[in-house]
Amino acid sequence: MMPAGFVHCIGRIFVSANEYAYRHRFTLLVSLLAMLPALADQSSPQHPTAQYPAPKHLGVASCASSVCHGSVQPYPDGRIAQNEFIVWQTDRHGNMHAKAYAKLLTDEAKSIARKLGIGAAETAPECLSCHADHIPPERRGEEFQLADGVSCEACHGGAEHYIESHANPGISLADKQRDGLYPTWDPEKRAELCLSCHMGSGERMINHRIMGAGHPRLQFELDTFTYLQPHHRVDQDYINRKGRQDNARDWAVGQALAANKLLGLLQDSKHGWHGIFVEPVLLDCHSCHKRMDGDRWQARAGTGLGPGEMRLNDANLVMLQLIVAAIDPAAAERIRAGTLNLHRATTVSRRAVINAAAELQRQTAATTAQIAGHAFASDDLKRIFSHLQRGAEAGQLSDYAAAEQAAMAAVNLVTAFERAGLIEGGSLEPEIDRLFATVGDEYAYRPQRLAAAVRTLRLALP
Ligand code: HEC
Ligand code: HEC
Ligand code: HEC
Ligand code: HEC
Known part of the structure; x- marks a missing residue:
């Protein structure tokens, strides 16, 4: 029997697929905006020292x-x-x-x-x-x-402290922040905020006991989910006030922070471990929850693990590697090696995992800053898509969680291609639908089909 939560989540990922048609209508407007001269980045300081620590x-x-x-x-x-x-x-x-x-x-x-x-x-x-x-x-x-x-x-x-002041057009974003307005416009800060509930953290931890009791599996991708709950209008005025908008960057920042969070949890003995085990919610659900018949196991180069070994859910690390490979190959190689090292450490000891996570986290932290400051140009988008295709063909997306991220990534990238004026809005809808069909049912997921769909999409792109 499939747990009810799974079916529910499958329905949800289709939400993003069906939304594609809806989404590209906005891209015309945004691609017009993209032609305007780049505006000075007006984002405010990264780490505001809130004047009032605990406002009402x-x-x-x-x-x-x-x-x-x-x-x-x-x-x-x-x-x-x-x-x-x-x-x-x-x-x-x-x-x-x-x-x-x-x-x-x-x-x-x-x-x-x-x-x-x-x-x-x-x-x-x-x-x-x-x-x-x-x-x-x-x-x-x-x-x-x-x-x-x-x-x-x-x-x-x-x-409490910004209610009076925040509507005043004369007041700066930095001042609003000082009065307690959280910087949701800053992609790093936004990712931290959303992930605190959509992945869990500290006191907001979701664990495998809660999943086991029937809670739906969580899935999150910053740019897609921001798009799915929009209540702000991105127009010229918004850009003037809040700075350059770059969906590819937001997607990349979201991946980096989610990877960083996984690595942090692995070093947190209270939330990242349960008894003698690593907290199962940090593992690939399907490394345990799958049928025992059939001949499904296949090696995944990125893990170095053999058959019958449990895997960490490294979907965000895999995505991060693909992104970074396009902008800094040497850093991508360090992430690849660090991820492999982390997987291997899971077969050694808790101490080995903690050390490997800490080492890799130093790399992902540096990468986050790099990505957040990067303007993703057309060439970057093309290279990222090629890496996505190669990753899929090499079996790097053979875990369902990575496949789900890849599908959302593909929509983001196609949207970014549209915004850059490289393809016509909505022209790749059938290819996107085919891709989403391959991740519609997590129990019927076959990596080869995903790879074929990613390839078709890549061939249709410039
Ligand atoms: C889940 C988190 C979340 C919730 C809940 C939420 N917002 Fe937002 N809000 C955001 C994000 C993210 C943005 C876009 C980034 C930005 O401009 O700060 C945003 C943007 C806005 C903007 C646009 C500002 C602009 O500069 O154009 C306003 C106004 C706003 N929110 C008001 C509200 C109000 C009022 C509510 C409650 C009824 C609310 N928000 C609930 C996350 C949230
Ligand atoms: C305080 C916790 C919290 C924060 C912070 C939060 N969310 Fe959520 N979000 C939830 C919960 C809980 C649900 C599910 C609610 C339900 O099922 O009714 C949800 C649902 C959603 C959904 C609908 C998902 C679906 O499957 O249809 C989207 C989209 C979403 N959140 C986006 C965001 C984004 C983007 C941010 C950050 C700007 C964010 N959320 C921040 C708790 C949070
Ligand atoms: C770490 C944050 C977190 C915690 C803790 C949490 N939830 Fe959720 N919950 C979510 C999010 C996010 C979703 C939406 C998941 C998705 O994308 O479908 C959700 C979805 C749900 C749903 C499905 C709602 C729907 O729309 O059908 C139920 C029911 C639910 N939660 C109940 C609970 C209960 C009961 C608890 C306490 C035992 C709990 N949750 C604790 C974040 C959380
Ligand atoms: C290390 C192996 C392992 C991993 C990884 C794992 N689970 Fe489980 N899961 C179990 C075991 C063991 C049970 C309890 C089965 C029982 O009580 O008979 C269980 C039970 C469940 C149940 C209750 C239904 C059932 O079959 O008993 C749900 C739902 C569930 N897990 C969801 C998840 C989700 C979602 C993930 C990934 C975030 C996950 N599990 C990851 C081993 C795992």
């Missing part, structure tokens, strides 16, 4: 007035659309955050909580930490409600 969260009601973010129609011109609350609450994709708390009241959530023995899901910190803005009671303003789910302030930070 005032609640969604404080943001939702029709003259603030609750306008029913988007404001046609001017600065922000001001309908962010309505989008958050009603949009087909964006409303998942608004409903996150309500999901804890469902039969599915009740069953998970019962199996874990943690009381009611809607009061359990194990669940609220990601399904709501779970801050301590003393930091909740009068209108704050846990039932708001993943509320504005769960992402944008407690509004």
Whole structure:
């Protein structure tokens, strides 16, 4: 029997595939913008020392007035659309955050909580930490409600000190940040924020006990998921205020930070390990959950592991290698060697894993900074796609988690090709659909089919 969570997730990845048609409509606008002269990067300091360490969260009601973010129609011109609350609450994709708390009241959530023995899901910190803005009671303003789910302030930070000032056009992004507005516009900071729930971290940890009780498997890719819950409008005014937009960069930054997070967890004895084992949620689910009949095992060069050995879920490291190979081959080689070393360490000892993770993390940290500052040009996109194709053909994407990332990566890259004016918007829809069909069912996934679909797509690109 397939766990219900899996079927559910398969449905979700199709969301991104079907969205492709929808997505390229935006690209015309954005490709026009891309022709404008590059603007000075106006992003603010990376590590703001927040003036107020623990501001109060005032609640969604404080943001939702029709003259603030609750306008029913988007404001046609001017600065922000001001309908962010309505989008958050009603949009087909964006409303998942608004409903996150309500999901804890469902039969599915009740069953998970019962199996874990943690009381009611809607009061359990194990669940609220990601399904709501779970801050301590003393930091909740009068209108704050846990039932708001993943509320504005769960992402944008407690509004106590910026509520008055942030709408003032004269105030800089740095000042807003100082007042407690979280820098969601900075791809690194955004990735950290999203991954804290979509991959788990520290107090927000999702583990294999929660999965075992029936929680859906988590999947995340920064650029696709940002696109799937949009409530901001990327226009010239936005670029003037928030700096250059580069979807390929955001995708790459997301991969680097997710890889970095895996490596950090492997060094964290509380969250990355369980009893005598590495926390199974950090492993490739299918290295344990698969049928025992048939002759499916195949060697994967990137791991150096033999048959019957459990593998870490290294999907983000694999993607990172493909990206970095296009912009700094020597660094890519170091990531490849470090990843191989990490896989081998899993057959040696916990200490060996911790050392290998720490060593590789030094490399991924350097790479993150490099990627975040890189402007991905057409030649980079072409090279990355070629590496993706070669990786697929060499069996590097034979684990389902990597295949899923590869499919989302391909959509991002095709979109970037469109934006760069290299192909016509939407022209590769059939090829994209074929690619997504190969990852539609994780139990029926065959790497050769994925490789063939990636190849067809590559041949259709300039
Ligand atoms: C690390 C963050 C995190 C934690 C902790 C967490 N969840 Fe989730 N949960 C998510 C995310 C992210 C999703 C959406 C997954 C996806 O992409 O489909 C989700 C999805 C769900 C769903 C499916 C919702 C739907 O749309 O059908 C249920 C039910 C659920 N969680 C219940 C729980 C319960 C009960 C707990 C506590 C035992 C819990 N979650 C803890 C992050 C978390
Ligand atoms: C899951 C995280 C998340 C939630 C929840 C969220 N936002 Fe956002 N918001 C973002 C991201 C990411 C962006 C795009 C990056 C940026 O411009 O900061 C954004 C952009 C915006 C912008 C656009 C700003 C501009 O410069 O054009 C506004 C306004 C905004 N959000 C308001 C809200 C309001 C109001 C709510 C609640 C009703 C909300 N957001 C909920 C993550 C979130
Ligand atoms: C406080 C935790 C939290 C943060 C921070 C967060 N999310 Fe989520 N997100 C969730 C939960 C929980 C769900 C699932 C809710 C549900 O199933 O109703 C979810 C669902 C989503 C979905 C819908 C997924 C699907 O399968 O349809 C998207 C897209 C998404 N988040 C994007 C983002 C992005 C982008 C960011 C960062 C800007 C982000 N999230 C930050 C908790 C969070
Ligand atoms: C190290 C091996 C291993 C890995 C890796 C692993 N699991 Fe499991 N999983 C198990 C075992 C063992 C059980 C318990 C089976 C039992 O109780 O009979 C289990 C149970 C489950 C169950 C409950 C349904 C069932 O078959 O009992 C779900 C759902 C599940 N795992 C999901 C996942 C997901 C999602 C991942 C990847 C994030 C994952 N597992 C990774 C070994 C693993």
